Amino acid sequence: MRDQRAPILYHDGVETPAPDEDQVIGEIITSMTRESEATAARYKHAVRASHAKISGVVIGEFQVLPDLPPELSQGLFARPGTHPVIVRFAQGPGEILKDSVSTHRGMAIKVLGVAGETLPGHAADTQDFVFATEPVFPNPDARGFLGSMKQLEAGTKAPEAVKAAVSQTARAIDGVVKAVKGESAPLLDFFGHQPLHPLAEPYYSQAALRYGDHIAKLAAFPATPAQGALADEDLHPGDDPDAFRHAVTAFFRGQAAVFELRAQLCLNLNDMPIEDASKPWSEEASPYRTVARIVLPAQDAMSAPRRAYADDVLSFRPAHSLAAHRPLGSLMRARLKTYQALSNVRHARNVTPEAEPRAIAGVPA
Template identity: 60%
Template sequence: MPAKTSFIRYSDDVETRPAGEDDTIAEIIATMTSESRKVADREGHTVRASHAKANAFLKGELRVLDGLPPELRQGLFAEARTYPVVVRMAQGPGEHLPDSVSTHRGMAIKVLDARGPKIDGHAEDTQDFVLATGPVFPNPDAAKFLGAIKGIEKHAGKDDALKAAVSSVALQLDKVVTAVKGDHSPLLDFFGHTPRHPLTDTYYSQAALRYGDHVAKISAVPVSPGQAALGDAPMDTSGRPDAFRDATAAYFGDEGAEFEIRVQLCTDLETMPVEDASVRWPEDESPYRAVARLVLPRQDALGEARRAYVTERLSFRPAHSLAAHRPLGSLMRARLATYPALAAYRQKQNGAEGIEPTSLDQIPD
C-alpha cells in the first residue's frame, strides 16, 4: 500500500437508508418465500431459497496471520489465533438443478468461538461470512434486487432445459463481453458462470461490511498446490448432473484445500460506495490484502449425517455477526432480514430445529 493511504473510518454515516426500504425488504421476503413453495412442490422438500445444491460440507480452521499492520488487525483478525470453522460450498440457485445449469456459486463460512459484542439479534459466539463468485453483485440495492428476484420467482421449479439454455447463452455472451472489456459482466456471470471446478473459484462478500475501525469487502482466494493443479478450464458436465459435487467430494477424499482470506479496505466512498453493491471497488486504489488462511483438510465432504445436520439445522447468514463486522449497505440490510425469515420458514416446513454450534464436535463426521 502507498505510505500515505488514508482509510475511511467506520461510522453510522457511511450508510444511507432510503425511504420505503422496509416495505421493499418485506416484499423480497414474500417473493422468495413464494419461490420456495414452488420449488418444494416439485422437489417434495423445502430447500434453501438460494444456494440449495451443496457441493461440500466441510470442517476446518481459520488461521489469522501474524504481524498484520494496524489497519488489518481488526475485529476477528485482531490477533494471530486459530478459529474452528464450518464451511458450505454450493451452487447459486434456490433449487436442485443439473450442473448443465452453471450459475454463480457460494461459499459460506461459519467461524466458531468468535467472541465479542454482536449486532442486535445475535447472541452466539459465531461469525458468518457469506461469499459468492464475482467481486460485485448484479443488482446495486434492495429495490433493484426485488425486481430481479420477481423474475426468478416466476420460473422457479420449472423446466430445467430452459434454465440450461439460459445459462449456456449467458456464458457465451459473457465471453464476448470479457474479450471486449477485459472483465466479466456481473449479470451474465450470475446466470452463466464458467463451469470450472468449484475449488478453483475466488469467492467475495460482494457487498461491504464493517471492518473494525474501517469499511471493507472480503474475498477467499484458492492458494493450495492441489487446487492450482486443477486448472481453470471448464468441466464437462454432459450427462453428469452432479459433476461439481462429485469432483469436489473426490478432491477432498484425496487431499485438503486452502483459501487465503483477503480484505479490501475502503479509501474513498465515492469510488467505493457502500450503498451500491454492483460497483467494483478499484484495486489499484486499494488492493485485497491477506489477513488469514482458511484450511480445509482431507475429509468426507458429503457424509450423509453431516449433510443432514448442515442442510436441515444450520443456517449461514450475514446476521450472525460481531459488531466489528456488521454488514453494510442496502443489499446487506435486505439480507439481514431476509436470511432469518427464509431459514425459519424452511426449518418449520421441514420440522427441523435450528442450531448454532459451539464446537466442531457437534458437526458429524
C-alpha cells in the same frame, strides 16, 4: 499503483437507507417465500431459497495471521489465533438442478469460538461470511434485487431444459464480453458462470461490511498449487448432472484445500460506495490483503449425516456476526432480514430446529 490514502473510519452515517427500503425488503421476503413454497411442494422438503444444491461441506481451521498492520488488525482479526471453521460450497439457484444449469456459486463460512459483541439477536459465538463467485452483485441495492427476484420467482416454474439453455447462452455471451472488456458482466455471470472447479475460484463478499474501525470487502482466494492447477480446467456438467459435487468430494478425498481470506479496505465513499453493491472497488487503489487462512484437510465432504446437517440444521447468514463486522449497505441490510425470514420458513416447514454449533465436534463426521 496502490493508493496511499489511509482507509476511512467507520461511523454510523456511512449508510443512507432509502425511505421505502423496509417496504422493498418486505416485498423481497414475500417473493422469495413464494419461491420457497413452490420448490418445497416440488421436492416435498424445503430447501434454501438460494444456494440450495450443496457441493460439499467441510471442517477445518480458520487461522488469523500474526503481525497484521493496525488497519487490518480489527475485529475478529485483532488477535492472531486459530478457530474451528465450517465451510459449505453450493450452487447459486434456490432449486436442486442439474449442473448443466451452471450459475454463480457460493462459499459460506462459519467461524466458531469468536469473542466480542455480536449483532442483536445473535447470541452464539460464531461469525459467518457468505461469499459468491462474482466480485460485485448484479444489482446495486435492495430495489434492484427486488426486480431480479421477481424474474427468478417467475422462472422457477420453467422446465429445467429451459434453465440449462439460458445458462449456456449467458455463458456464451459473457465469454464474448470478457474477451472484449477483460472481465465478466455480473448479470451474465449470475445466470451463466463458467463450469470451473469450485475449489479453484475466488469467492467474494460482493458488498461491504464494517471492519472494526474501518470498512472493507472480503474475499477468499485458493492458495495451494493443487488448487491452482485446476484453475483453467472446465468441468463437464452436461455429462455429469452432479459434476461440481463430484469434483469437490474427489478433491477432499485425498488432499487439503487452503483459502487465503483477504480484506479490501475502503479509501473513500465516492469511488468505493457502500450503497451500490454493483460498483467494483479498484483493486489497483486498494488491493486485497491477506488477514487469515482457511485450512481444510482431506475428509469426506459429502457423508449422508453431514449433508443432512448442513442442509437442514445449519444456517449461514450475515446476521451471524460480530458488531465489528456488521454488514453495510442496501443489499446487506436486505440480506440481514431476508436470510432470517427464509431460514424460519425452511426450518418450520421441515420441522427441524435451527441450531448454531457450539463446537466442531457437533458436526457429523
